[in-house]
Amino acid sequence: MTQLQPLSSSALEGLREEFDQRPANRLAMNAVTSSGIEPVAHNYDRSRLLQHRFSVSVDNGKVTTQAHSGRCWLFSSLNVARFVARRALNIDTESTSNPAGDFEFSQNYAMYCDKLERVNYFLQDTAALVRAGEPVDSQLMQFLLSDVMGDGGQWVMAMNLYKKYGAVPKQYYPETASSQNTGEMNYQLRSLLHQAVAHMAEDPSSIDQIVKDYTAAGHRILTIHLGTPPTSFDWEWTDKDGNFHRDGEITPQEFWQKYVKAGLEDYVCLVDDPRREHPKGKKIGIEHLGNVAGGDPTEYLNVDAQFMKDCARQLLSEQGLPVWFGADCHPMMDRKEGQWATDLFEYGRVYDVDFDLDKEERVRFGQSAMNHAMAFVGVDVADDGKTTNRWKVENSWGSAIADKGYFVMSDDWFDEYVYEVAVPKSMLPEEYRKAFDEPAIMLPAWDPMGALA
Template sequence: MTTDLTPLSASALEGLRTEFDQRADNRLAMNAVTSSGIAPVAHNYDRARLLQHRFSVTVDNGKVTTQAHSGRCWLFSSLNVARFVARRALNIDTASTSNPSGDFELSQAYAMYYDKLERSNYFLNDAANLVRAGEKTDSQLMQFLLSDVMGDGGQWIMAMNLYKKYGAVPKQYYPETASSQNTGPMNTQLRSVLHQAVAHMAADPASIDQIVKDSLAACHRILTIHLGTPPTSFDWEWTDKDGNFHRDGRITPQEFWKKYINAGLEDYVCLVDDPRSEHPKGKKIGIEHLGNVAGGDATEYLNVPNQFMKDCARTILSEQGLPVWFGADCGPMMDRDGGQWATDLFEYGRVYGFDFDMDKEQRVRFGDSAMNHAMAFVGVDVADDGKTTNRWRVENSWGDKIANDGYFAMSDDWFTEYVFEVAVPKSMLPAEYQKAFEEPAIMLPAWDPMGTLA
């Protein structure tokens, strides 16, 4: 029993109660919050009404998608970028009564099927190597990998690993299923297979190769039972925005990706804002044991100033007319129904009488903030001076029943505080940043907050 901790005494508790009762605004806050909840009470009306859904630059990507009860935002957002490219290549406009082809989406279930299969293989081989090397099953590393396995999250680089290897298919050829829209039960079964595999490896190291083979086969069966058999080819036909019918014949997912989508997306790199002072800007960061496709590109990113990320995103939107994939900590200061993010959108401190004063570095360092959601920028509002950014338009994947038909408005100061990662063409980086990608990465442990998945 720990004896050097100070107990909460009756007198101390009475002092807290007395202090609370001495301030009339505490009781007013209690009455309001117990009746309505904290969000409506803390909501900053003035800030909300001034954060408009109007933008000087807009990239129209049509009806928003919905990831349902799953954590596939990184796949939805990367495929939202890809579908914009495909729409342009196919001359497909956004949906209308006369143009049903405008509802065009790329199958997120197809990408998830191969992500889960590849991630199972990645984990099994990684765990096998660790067991062979003598890693204890109760070590911090092994316990973290076991606890973190088979979530739905991912990164841009992981998505590109999938598309490079397996391509993409229009959604009608591999639609959503009950399990793709609610991944929890399927993930539980996959996770149990992988946990059991490590248990068997530890008990019988001589049989590791067979354990890996049998466990991967079990994961494949589970995935196919839950999601169906993904197509290896399909007959592709569509009607363009001018009413012209096209038929491309039999095509593989890989051929479809290369012909209609790639457009340089495979050459994108990831920029991150790691605010911790010990991690210098202009240096590449990697995360140990993080990946999905064995033999694919490593999950690495270049640590850059937040303003540089903004500049790149603005340039891509305004000059290239393309959406920009990004990852953020989406929870703080978010009005989900109104579709808004701003650093002062909720005045929690005023309600509680407490000053929340941590900066971005402290929030990362002390476990208060990390990337947990991926979306796409599809617009930006720039002031008349051509320099000041007011707000950003965000395509989310939470359906069109919230926000502005599913699109959000983000203040520029919220970008500073809570956006952690953007994917950009490597060619747009200055020479010193391009060179930095050729240098070895500063490797961070598997549990580092920069390794969290959207």
């Protein structure tokens, strides 16, 4: 093994002298130690020119808030679904017919269904591995154990839930303390499942009973934290024209089928995997990634960012529909003002460092991966009808920031940090539709393309 070289006192003294020789370093130190890096590196000219104006905009009402949870994929998919439902119900975005105010779906209900399904999925998956002789200290098993019971997910995983469980308006299954701050609940569930795997490894002959017992325990923990979800509810509302409607008793599945479905279940996911060894136009899958056993696998078609932009623009401008997407939301973000642009912060000028990794290198070397899901609800299109300038984004971080919770994204930021969009399969060219019928290139569970929003 190569001997690591310590940082010597002479080398350290040289670094100090080099720092002091450049007056700009002390100026930067004075500013950053007083104010923090973001105000100092903030690109004023870029920020003031990144306006919240769009030639195409979809009205989706008040933004939602996921609070202290990682449920953005559920919030954003239900934000798309509520647009469809409001149109079917003829409800205004500022409807007063809903006792809870603006019409919104229960994200708590969706999370309850997801967590319960993931308990089963994880137990079934790890049971199969233990039976096959997978060592508990293998890279795969250790990854699955470390990753279990997070809040993140994917579009396909959300559709698996809505197909099986439907959806309910928020007033019938409101938020709880644990749905808004999931850390303690997730810790208890994770501890439970770790214990289950330990017992499987100790006594493989009892695996079936262990899976049964721990599924029941997971159900108890979830219900204690989130409440008993409704199996039916009485649905009535007044539309924007003042007409009262009464559906009577309806199940969550019936509600989804009647007011929401509208083709959303037939959407497919496009991703931009920039790594050269993964060809464009081919389907990608991630091993051991899913939530509903027997549901649709989490698979994507690998395309370039421009094709994703073209699809999103067409959905917004031609069909008037919001577009679900996943991105690495942290780089070059002004959270307070609600802005993303590739040059919004000039960190390199402050530090005198050239940050030169491209998108492929950022993925390959662990610098970037999808970590947040939102919805496009607008776009500014040039006079040619095709060139996109900037994007309007519906976030789920509440209305106290940005433009009442709505963000603006520069077009070049889309290229660099957006990784996934969900679009109708019918809008793809024939060669891409056929690609979904081919076997997926399977990537290991820990691959960056398996990152969850």
